[in-house]
Amino acid sequence: MGRYVVKRLLQAIPVLLVIATLTFFMVRLAPGGPFDEEKKVPKEIKERIEKHYGLDQPLWKQYLSYMGNLVQGDLGPSFKYAGWTVAELIGSSAPVSLMLGLLAMLIALSIGLPAGLIAALYKNSPVDYFAMSGAMIGICLPTFVMGPLLILGFSSGMGWFAPLGWYTWSDMVLPSLTLGLYYAAYVARLTRGGMLEVLSQDFIRTARAKGASERRVMLKHALKGGLLPVVAFIGPAFAGIISGSFIIETIFFIPGLGRFFVTSALNRDYTMVLGTVLFYALLIIVMNIIVDLVQAWLNPRTRLE
Numbered sequence: 001m002g003r004y005v006v007k008r009l010l011q012a013i014p015v016l017l018v019i020a021t022l023t024f025f026m027v028r029l030a031p032g033g034p035f036d037e038e039k040k041v042p043k044e045i046k047e048r049i050e051k052h053y054g055l056d057q058p059l060w061k062q063y064l065s066y067m068g069n070l071v072q073g074d075l076g077p078s079f080k081y082a083g084w085t086v087a088e089l090i091g092s093s094a095p096v097s098l099m100l101g102l103l104a105m106l107i108a109l110s111i112g113l114p115a116g117l118i119a120a121l122y123k124n125s126p127v128d129y130f131a132m133s134g135a136m137i138g139i140c141l142p143t144f145v146m147g148p149l150l151i152l153g154f155s156s157g158m159g160w161f162a163p164l165g166w167y168t169w170s171d172m173v174l175p176s177l178t179l180g181l182y183y184a185a186y187v188a189r190l191t192r193g194g195m196l197e198v199l200s201q202d203f204i205r206t207a208r209a210k211g212a213s214e215r216r217v218m219l220k221h222a223l224k225g226g227l228l229p230v231v232a233f234i235g236p237a238f239a240g241i242i243s244g245s246f247i248i249e250t251i252f253f254i255p256g257l258g259r260f261f262v263t264s265a266l267n268r269d270y271t272m273v274l275g276t277v278l279f280y281a282l283l284i285i286v287m288n289i290i291v292d293l294v295q296a297w298l299n300p301r302t303r304l305e
Contacts, residue, residue, distance in 0.1 A: 005289060012285045016278060020070060023277045024063055027270050034079035034268045053079060066274070075278075076271040080264065086275035089260060094279065096166055097256035100175060100248070101241040105234070107180025108187050113230070115184070116191025120226070121218060123196060131188060138185030147178040147251040164253045175252040179245065183237055190233055195226035228295060235291035239284040 034055075050056045054065060069076060075086035112135075119131040151174060155163040162171045198204065199222055207217050246258025257276060264272035 005293075008285075008289050008292075012282070015285070016281055017067070019281050020067065020274060020278055021063075023274050024066060024270075025059075027265075027268070027273050028059060030268065032268050034270060053077070066271075075275040078264075078269055078272050080267045080269040080272070086271050089272065090257060090275055090279055093255060093257040093260050096254060097242050097245055097249070097258060100166075100172070100179065100245055100254065100256060101238055103172060103176035104179035104183065104241050104245075105238055107176055108183035108237075109234075110184075111180070112184035112187025113191055113227075115188040116230075117195060117218065119188065119192040120195035120199065128192075132192065135185040135188040138181055139189075141182070143178050143182050144247050144251065146181060147175070147248060150174050150178055151251075166252075166254045166256075171252075175248045175254060178251075179241055179248055183241065186233060186237070187230055190229045191226065194229040195222060198222045198225040201225075231291055231294050235287040236284065239280065239287050242280065242283060 034053075047056065054062060057065070066076065075090075078084050078086055078089055081089060115131045115135065119128040122128050151163045154160045154174060161173045162168070163174065165171045166175075195218075199217075204217060204222055242257070245254075245256060246262050248254065249256040249258045250262075257279070260272065261276040263269075264276065
């Protein structure tokens with residue numbers, strides 16, 4: 001297993017280099033530059049700033065310089081946040097986004113798994129219809145609608161939780177719930193589908209014929225196989241929560257990485273865009289490796305090569 005992890009990480013190196021190359025040239029092709037302000041600055045000052053950051057060099061020289069620094073682990077300075085490097089900005093904001101993602105995923109699993117299991121156990125019953133109707137509502141209701149609704153209900157209305165910021169546990173409830181409810185809907189539907197597929201297998205009928213209780217059949221015989229679709233979903237879903245949380249971070253004024261990514265794209269902060277894209281790419285790769293390991297544990301017939 002350790003050999004598999006090392007092999008996957010080594011395979012990720014050329015993938016990250018390709019992503020860095022494509023992103024480098026794409027951001028350069030976008031109109032405007034990091035120092036094209038609405039208020040005009042003297043030409044001499046602008047040229048001096050561009051020379052300081054190496055932007056006066058031909059594009060191919062800028063690319064070689066950036067890639068040379070990248071292989072040494074240097075993501076370069078931010079063009080818009082003077083005195084800060086990209087690594088420092090990511091290091092200060094990524095933990096906030098990761099915490100938001102972990103809490104949201106915990107909520108999604110805590111709600112989605114039981115709902116899917118109960119719906120599968122009581123297939124085509126009112127309980128099943130109620131659970132899946134709730135899941136469909138959660139899927140159809142986007143986070144930028146859910147967030148303000150939760151603020152109106154639980155903050156402005158009842159005053160239970162803080163509507164903005166990320167300083168106390170009270171601040172974390174509403175944004176985590178907004179993201180978690182959306183993904184809980186997918187988890188519930190995947191859990192129900194996976195469990196129903198496993199429950200139709202011959203070994204489940206054999207277990208029931210031997211007198212095993214329905215609870216034992218669900219938890220001991222069907223659960224591992226039924227959760228495989230959920231596990232496959234969790235990897236890209238968690239990466240999607242982190243990379244797509246900028247909407248939630250904007251609504252709740254959370255100082256996470258998503259807001260940096262959006263503002264850096266708008267400000268043409270080339271190095272910050274490249275750094276965040278590479279961080280998200282690495283996160284997706286790591287999560288996929290973890291998902292493969294968990295799937296191999298749930299299904300021993302899966303070989304890791």
